[in-house]
Amino acid sequence: MNLILLAAVWGIVMMLSGLFIKKKENAVQLAFLGSLILAGGCFADLHEYAFIHSDFKGLLAYDKFSHLFLFIISIALILYIWLTGKEVVKVGNHPSEYFALLFFVMSGAGLVTLFNNLLILFLGIEILSIPLFILTGSDKRNLKSNEAALKYFLMGAFSTGILLLGIAFIYGATGSFQLVNYMMQGTEAAAIYHHIGLALILIALSFKVSAVPFHFWTPDVYDGAPTPFTSFMASIVKLAAFVGFAQLILNGFSSDSARIQSVVALLIAATLIIGNVAAVYQQSVKRMLAYSSIAQAGFMLMAVFASNDMARQGLLLYAAVYCLANIGIFAVLTKMKDYTYEGFNGLAAKNPFIAFCLTVFLMSLAGIPLTGGFFAKYFLLAAVVKVGGYLWLVITAVVFAAISVYYYFKVIQAMYFKPASDNSGLITAVGSSFKVGLLLAALLILLLGIFPYQLLLDVLTVY
Amino acid sequence: MNISEILFWFLSALAIGSALMMISSKNPVYSVLWLIIVFFAISGHYILLNAQFLAIVNIIVYAGAIMVLFLFVIMLMNLNAETEPRKNRWLKWAGTIAGGSLLLVLVAALRQVEQSGADKAVGEGNAGLIQNLGMVLFKDYVLPFEISSILFLSAMVGAVVIGKKGD
Numbered sequence: 001m002n003l004i005l006l007a008a009v010w011g012i013v014m015m016l017s018g019l020f021i022k023k024k025e026n027a028v029q030l031a032f033l034g035s036l037i038l039a040g041g042c043f044a045d046l047h048e049y050a051f052i053h054s055d056f057k058g059l060l061a062y063d064k065f066s067h068l069f070l071f072i073i074s075i076a077l078i079l080y081i082w083l084t085g086k087e088v089v090k091v092g093n094h095p096s097e098y099f100a101l102l103f104f105v106m107s108g109a110g111l112v113t114l115f116n117n118l119l120i121l122f123l124g125i126e127i128l129s130i131p132l133f134i135l136t137g138s139d140k141r142n143l144k145s146n147e148a149a150l151k152y153f154l155m156g157a158f159s160t161g162i163l164l165l166g167i168a169f170i171y172g173a174t175g176s177f178q179l180v181n182y183m184m185q186g187t188e189a190a191a192i193y194h195h196i197g198l199a200l201i202l203i204a205l206s207f208k209v210s211a212v213p214f215h216f217w218t219p220d221v222y223d224g225a226p227t228p229f230t231s232f233m234a235s236i237v238k239l240a241a242f243v244g245f246a247q248l249i250l251n252g253f254s255s256d257s258a259r260i261q262s263v264v265a266l267l268i269a270a271t272l273i274i275g276n277v278a279a280v281y282q283q284s285v286k287r288m289l290a291y292s293s294i295a296q297a298g299f300m301l302m303a304v305f306a307s308n309d310m311a312r313q314g315l316l317l318y319a320a321v322y323c324l325a326n327i328g329i330f331a332v333l334t335k336m337k338d339y340t341y342e343g344f345n346g347l348a349a350k351n352p353f354i355a356f357c358l359t360v361f362l363m364s365l366a367g368i369p370l371t372g373g374f375f376a377k378y379f380l381l382a383a384v385v386k387v388g389g390y391l392w393l394v395i396t397a398v399v400f401a402a403i404s405v406y407y408y409f410k411v412i413q414a415m416y417f418k419p420a421s422d423n424s425g426l427i428t429a430v431g432s433s434f435k436v437g438l439l440l441a442a443l444l445i446l447l448l449g450i451f452p453y454q455l456l457l458d459v460l461t462v463y
Numbered sequence: 464m465n466i467s468e469i470l471f472w473f474l475s476a477l478a479i480g481s482a483l484m485m486i487s488s489k490n491p492v493y494s495v496l497w498l499i500i501v502f503f504a505i506s507g508h509y510i511l512l513n514a515q516f517l518a519i520v521n522i523i524v525y526a527g528a529i530m531v532l533f534l535f536v537i538m539l540m541n542l543n544a545e546t547e548p549r550k551n552r553w554l555k556w557a558g559t560i561a562g563g564s565l566l567l568v569l570v571a572a573l574r575q576v577e578q579s580g581a582d583k584a585v586g587e588g589n590a591g592l593i594q595n596l597g598m599v600l601f602k603d604y605v606l607p608f609e610i611s612s613i614l615f616l617s618a619m620v621g622a623v624v625i626g627k628k629g630d
């Protein structure tokens with residue numbers, strides 16, 4: 001609850017600060033302060049110090065898992081503003097407003113994590129998406145950015161409609177928006193409405209997390225949006241949508257889990273296949289990362305599929321590792337002259353430190369041992385094995401994780417084994433604070449790869 | 464089949480039929496007109512459920528907002544005298560609104576004829592009155608009520624960011 005309140009308040013503070021702030025850089029500092037406050041609030045929540053202790057008549061549900069997740073994304077926000085804040089300012093004339101929108105998105109992320117009522121889920125998803133439509137189109141002179149924003153907006157509005165229709169059907173079947181009520185379904189006659197509603201909600205949420213076959217917007221939007229905002233979309237927002245999805249299935253529809261599993265298993269397989277195969281053929285690293293985020297969505301969907309304790313732990317670990325790695329990679333990408341693979345040629349010779357950090361991030365995304373990505377994938381696969389009966393899914397996932405190594409290592413190969421050219425390398429030399437931030441992210445990923453249980457210890461004792 | 468059931472089926476058929484006509488008609492102006500009929504039919508449903516406040520708000524907000532949308536469509540599509548006779552259009556407007564209002568009056572009158580059926584459907588039958596709505600909104604649903612202001616605020620900030628001159 002602290003996060004929702006603080007993020008909303010700080011969003012308004014950022015919005016009003018646009019009046020008083022003369023130097024654009026000061027907006028970054030103010031936003032950084034806000035992200036620290038958010039992280040403090042989340043930390044207090046973890047130890048049950050909250051401004052408001054009410055659950056608003058059951059509209060919200062608090063548990064250790066969601067608080068830990070919110071703490072993770074608030075840490076990710078600190079790193080995001082640390083590494084990418086200066087680039088956010090360069091996008092356009094409204095830095096305070098961009099940060100205000102980012103903070104509003106954070107409060108939406110809080111809602112989709114803590115909801116116990118479909119109404120809150122809907123509001124959360126909307127607060128998560130509407131600022132993103134705007135941020136996608138914030139590079140107003142760029143035609144690609146405009147196209148991406150319009151596409152995202154139209155598709156997003158459509159999927160919102162589907163989500164609402166699904167919620168309405170569920171309401172018709174059970175007479176309530178409350179999640180716990182769906183555990184005990186309505187009457188037999190209303191079962192058909194329940195199924196229709198569930199299917200529609202699944203479709204809408206699959207769109208939000210860009211699972212195949214609802215992924216078509218992702219490459220264009222990720223590619224067209226200004227890179228700092230792509231970073232935000234691909235890390236924090238994506239994870240928040242996933243946690244919302246997983247919470248919904250676990251808390252609301254566990255009685256339907258067998259039926260959901262058969263559908264979600266197909267979604268996972270399709271997402272892994274299309275995402276990974278398409279990523280192999282990309283020329284631009286930014287577009288490759290968009291497809292890789294689809295492919296990673298396949299793995300994260302396993303948390304929705306399995307919805308057991310193992311899956312929740314895996315999702316938490318995935319959240320931490322994936323956010324850190326993506327924020328790090330995109331932060332470097334914003335500093336690159338050229339977004340193609342050739343742009344990375346010879347980076348290791350010029351900037352060995354940045355190349356090393358980038359290697360850690362890419363290896364973590366690929367799931368190489370000793371990085372956090374390995375354990376994140378391991379936990380989710382183990383969760384699927386624990387469900388039983390879906391061995392083909394595990395094998396598919398492992399095969400395509402191996403394929404993903406190819407396109408991640410193509411970047412590493414370019415950095416270390418190819419000579420630099422005029423078009424490659426960074427635009428300007430990076431400051432030491434940027435390097436410290438990157439180092440921090442890389443260290444956290446390595447730490448999570450060596451001691452994954454340290455993060456999960458709290459959760460393990462709860463479940 | 465009593466009178467409120469007849470009304471219910473009539474309104475449902477009207478709403479679905481108009482919605483289909485809305486998406487199938489080629490002329491955007493016709494689409495908007497059909498959409499307004501859909502809103503009126505849904506308002507009729509609200510009245511059947513004894514939710515007068517929602518019914519009125521539905522008309523004010525939706526028919527009002529749609530009217531603005533309608534103007535935007537005319538401006539964006541640059542519909543001029545050749546494609547759409549001016550007099551005719553206003554006649555259609557007046558006809559749609561007058562007909563829809565008449566429909567609401569009829570619904571309101573007819574539901575008095577046979578009270579019990581509609582009331583059973585919503586328990587006490589006064590769930591939609593303004594007082595009860597306010598009580599629920601500010602007691603049970605205060606969080607979504609307040610948090611939706613963040614949603615609107617972000618939409619407003621976005622409108623300014625996108626709409627302002629310059630980068």
